[in-house]
Amino acid sequence: MNVVLDAMGGDHAPTVNIDGAVEAVHESEDIHVTLVGDEAVIRKELKGRKYKAGRISVVHASQVVDMHESPSVAIRKKKDSSIRVGIGLVKAGKADAFVSAGHSGVVMGTSLLLLGMSKGVDRPAIATLMPNLKDKFLILDVGANVDCTPQNLHQFALMGNIYCRLILGREKPKVGLLGIGEEDIKGNELTKEAFKLIKQSSLNFIGNIEGKDIFSGKADVVVCDGFTGNIALKISEGLAETVIKMLKREISGITAGRLGYLMLRPAFRNFKKKTDYDEFGGAPLLGINGTSIISHGRSSSKAIRNALRVAHDFSRKRVYEAISDAIQSDLHAREA
Amino acid sequence: MNVVLDAMGGDHAPTVNIDGAVEAVHESEDIHVTLVGDEAVIRKELKGRKYKAGRISVVHASQVVDMHESPSVAIRKKKDSSIRVGIGLVKAGKADAFVSAGHSGVVMGTSLLLLGMSKGVDRPAIATLMPNLKDKFLILDVGANVDCTPQNLHQFALMGNIYCRLILGREKPKVGLLGIGEEDIKGNELTKEAFKLIKQSSLNFIGNIEGKDIFSGKADVVVCDGFTGNIALKISEGLAETVIKMLKREISGITAGRLGYLMLRPAFRNFKKKTDYDEFGGAPLLGINGTSIISHGRSSSKAIRNALRVAHDFSRKRVYEAISDAIQSDLHAREA
Numbered sequence: 113m114n115v116v117l118d119a120m121g122g123d124h125a126p127t128v129n130i131d132g133a134v135e136a137v138h139e140s141e142d143i144h145v146t147l148v149g150d151e152a153v154i155r156k157e158l159k160g161r162k163y164k165a166g167r168i169s170v171v172h173a174s175q176v177v178d179m180h181e182s183p184s185v186a187i188r189k190k191k192d193s194s195i196r197v198g199i200g201l202v203k204a205g206k207a208d209a210f211v212s213a214g215h216s217g218v219v220m221g222t223s224l225l226l227l228g229m230s231k232g233v234d235r236p237a238i239a240t241l242m243p244n245l246k247d248k249f250l251i252l253d254v255g256a257n258v259d260c261t262p263q264n265l266h267q268f269a270l271m272g273n274i275y276c277r278l279i280l281g282r283e284k285p286k287v288g289l290l291g292i293g294e295e296d297i298k299g300n301e302l303t304k305e306a307f308k309l310i311k312q313s314s315l316n317f318i319g320n321i322e323g324k325d326i327f328s329g330k331a332d333v334v335v336c337d338g339f340t341g342n343i344a345l346k347i348s349e350g351l352a353e354t355v356i357k358m359l360k361r362e363i364s365g366i367t368a369g370r371l372g373y374l375m376l377r378p379a380f381r382n383f384k385k386k387t388d389y390d391e392f393g394g395a396p397l398l399g400i401n402g403t404s405i406i407s408h409g410r411s412s413s414k415a416i417r418n419a420l421r422v423a424h425d426f427s428r429k430r431v432y433e434a435i436s437d438a439i440q441s442d443l444h445a446r447e448a
Numbered sequence: 449m450n451v452v453l454d455a456m457g458g459d460h461a462p463t464v465n466i467d468g469a470v471e472a473v474h475e476s477e478d479i480h481v482t483l484v485g486d487e488a489v490i491r492k493e494l495k496g497r498k499y500k501a502g503r504i505s506v507v508h509a510s511q512v513v514d515m516h517e518s519p520s521v522a523i524r525k526k527k528d529s530s531i532r533v534g535i536g537l538v539k540a541g542k543a544d545a546f547v548s549a550g551h552s553g554v555v556m557g558t559s560l561l562l563l564g565m566s567k568g569v570d571r572p573a574i575a576t577l578m579p580n581l582k583d584k585f586l587i588l589d590v591g592a593n594v595d596c597t598p599q600n601l602h603q604f605a606l607m608g609n610i611y612c613r614l615i616l617g618r619e620k621p622k623v624g625l626l627g628i629g630e631e632d633i634k635g636n637e638l639t640k641e642a643f644k645l646i647k648q649s650s651l652n653f654i655g656n657i658e659g660k661d662i663f664s665g666k667a668d669v670v671v672c673d674g675f676t677g678n679i680a681l682k683i684s685e686g687l688a689e690t691v692i693k694m695l696k697r698e699i700s701g702i703t704a705g706r707l708g709y710l711m712l713r714p715a716f717r718n719f720k721k722k723t724d725y726d727e728f729g730g731a732p733l734l735g736i737n738g739t740s741i742i743s744h745g746r747s748s749s750k751a752i753r754n755a756l757r758v759a760h761d762f763s764r765k766r767v768y769e770a771i772s773d774a775i776q777s778d779l780h781a782r783e784a
Binding site: 245255258290301323324328337338342343346347350355363365366368373376383386387 | 579628636637660663675687689693698704707708712714718722
């Protein structure tokens, strides 16, 4: 399985990207990584690293998309960017999946442009995993679509369900609609209509789920529009950091703080590991004809390695084909 | 200053409500509390408690609104509910402010019905304080309006600014618009339009603020529609609890956990106190002709006492009149 990695994307590229690629090919026998970007830079970084010959290859791309560029301009003008060349390899059938920690808007736009949307899908969605008290859950959309229709949300539910079944191995995922009250009739115009559509589907729909309940493990899949989802995700990231900062500040303010903290440090470390973004392996773009994974700009080598693993898993389990099938059969069921 | 307290509202009513009332009149020389509800029950609860004669009075109301009732039905049919009678006292000029931990939809609807909206205000908003790394910030709307116009958001910004100036004493509050990116052009249709309106106002507008930044102290006032705000609030509540639960689970899993935790307990306690909802004193309904404060259904006596204090502060500082003035002068400025 050949996964393309944008070697130039992310705050710590290319070093951590190449670290992640080397780790990924160590970890799995079945993965080949194609690094795309400035060949000279990549070859220099690869020098001296140990990995099985033939498991990593390099494809040159002369341009790099900057994090602050306008997506539309970058997509139109940078025809030889590492993102464009990398996704081009997937489109040409020369690779199975693409991973980038670069400009998420450009990755999304280019994926759409080159790979196209799956038949029947109206809008793609970015899906991400988050930790909860039981294990983890999937939330989508977290930013591909700031304004959504009820039909979009319904399709996100179908797509998230497939992800959760095939990748997390949960037989009958509990799907919830992010809202402001558990009662069926609560919500805004968008969610009230989406509620009716999802209720009619064959999904294991548990109804509205409130913000306070998403971390309890009540739902395996939490569905929302990309504006709300992005805010939910960012608030969670910001708040988790803030809670730990506030707690550490309180700890440093008490006499026994230093010693007590030393004693509890393994617990803090375990907590950090379980809630660490790096463990979750990037956010796939669902609803397109192919596998394209967006990783955080701040990605470490571990995050990159995990994103490559997820990309590999997605291709192997043919997630995008299953999504297309699910959308098709839902359409047929509703027409019948 | 006479503050009406719905004695029957909330999960732990009437006991904690009456505890809170007694604490409030102990704490402040200037507050009189009128308890509204089943007089026999209230008198029985008051028996044996110590408080200055004449500082607490009782007004009978024969009905109680249940937490699960439909707001429209309860507002229409329960004409002698503690909520309706209580707000009626404010309307009749017999009291200065109203506090309830009961059904928030009914409190909001009845406040609107009896007190009416301030001149020029299109929709009221529920504003709540939340802790951040510096101290605390105000977020609104957190649930009064699930679907908003850009004009609504603009007015929320004006109203939040007044709250923050008069109650928190911040001279020139930094007002941010909750969104998905810091750039001016980022957002959904609603926030992009609202951005332009708020930018034209005289407020100290810092632009879009991302979910991850609301706890950093960047903004004093965070503006959003009631759907997004409610989700933001509930996610924060749920996540803060979850982080502490997960951390405690990790702590109990290590050998030195028990001892280390005992040593750090004062720090955990301080953290809890600083982030405790009970400290924040309820969420005022802004944009109506009067003072009406919604307290959490789970309110403790401390939460009730603090809500009474906030109600008192709101009346004394004439917040609702100042909001009405601010909306008026903004309208005039834009017409000129």
